[in-house]
Amino acid sequence: MIFEKEMIEITEANKEVQTLVNRRLREQNISGIGPMQENMHVFIRNGLNTLNKNLSEIAVLEMGFGTGLNAILTYRENQVLRRAIHYTTVEAFPLPASVTDKLNYFEYFGKPLQPVFQKMHSSNWFENISFGDFVLNKVQADMLELQLDGAYDLVYYDAFSPIHQPELWTFEVLHKIYDACKKNAVLVTYCAKGDVKRTLKSVGFDVETLSGLHGNKEMIRAIKY
Numbered sequence: 001m002i003f004e005k006e007m008i009e010i011t012e013a014n015k016e017v018q019t020l021v022n023r024r025l026r027e028q029n030i031s032g033i034g035p036m037q038e039n040m041h042v043f044i045r046n047g048l049n050t051l052n053k054n055l056s057e058i059a060v061l062e063m064g065f066g067t068g069l070n071a072i073l074t075y076r077e078n079q080v081l082r083r084a085i086h087y088t089t090v091e092a093f094p095l096p097a098s099v100t101d102k103l104n105y106f107e108y109f110g111k112p113l114q115p116v117f118q119k120m121h122s123s124n125w126f127e128n129i130s131f132g133d134f135v136l137n138k139v140q141a142d143m144l145e146l147q148l149d150g151a152y153d154l155v156y157y158d159a160f161s162p163i164h165q166p167e168l169w170t171f172e173v174l175h176k177i178y179d180a181c182k183k184n185a186v187l188v189t190y191c192a193k194g195d196v197k198r199t200l201k202s203v204g205f206d207v208e209t210l211s212g213l214h215g216n217k218e219m220i221r222a223i224k225y
């Protein structure tokens with residue numbers, strides 16, 4: 001859980017990070033069980049778990065490492081799936097340890113995953129860090145500038161919303177993602193805006209609208225056929 005006092009400290013230390021933390025709090029309320037359930041629904045249940053069961057190696061690209069929630073949820077799910085997952089995550093503004101140390105996800109995950117999560121946060125950027133059959137590569141970069149040279153099976157598009165960061169939902173960026181996807185790759189995002197669907201279609205994805213958690217919101221799954 002992030003406290004007001006720490007936010008003020010972050011503001012003084014780094015105004016840019018503070019803005020992002022505030023935005024994240026407003027958009028997804030990072031403490032408590034809500035975001036875990038939502039991210040499980042969007043990224044794991046409707047993304048990871050829908051991939052072809054014969055894929056023994058899965059290359060994941062995440063837009064926005066943020067609090068590391070999707071990374072730890074994927075690691076946790078893979079304890080059942082037992083595939084070789086290579087997880088590349090792009091983050092322009094890493095959160096400081098003073099913030100990530102306060103995340104209370106372990107009330108939900110249980111303590112055994114806490115050291116894995118801590119290592120995910122403390123490990124170096126631009127290195128392949130092995131957690132058994134899950135390999136994490138954190139890339140500190142601006143998605144707008146980054147040249148993607150991977151070939152991905154699954155994309156977690158977890159950028160801030162188009163209202164806050166329209167530049168991350170443009171034809172150019174989504175086309176770059178499309179080009180970096182393998183045939184039959186799946187992109188999932190919590191966002192279901194009409195403009196985003198149209199842009200995903202125009203870059204070549206086949207777009208489906210799925211119901212969000214508890215059916216109260218919609219989400220997008222896009223497939224590159």
Ligand SMILES: C[S@@+](CC[C@H](N)C(=O)[O-])C[C@H]1O[C@@H](n2cnc3c(N)ncnc32)[C@H](O)[C@@H]1O
Pocket residue numbers: 020024062063064065066067068069070071090091092093094141142143144158159160165168
């Ligand atoms: C919705 S949050 C991601 C949440 C994260 N997936 C999680 O599980 O906690 C969006 C993230 O995108 C990052 N971001 C914003 N602009 C970016 C850019 N141009 N390139 C890369 N990352 C960016 C933000 O710092 C933020 O961490």
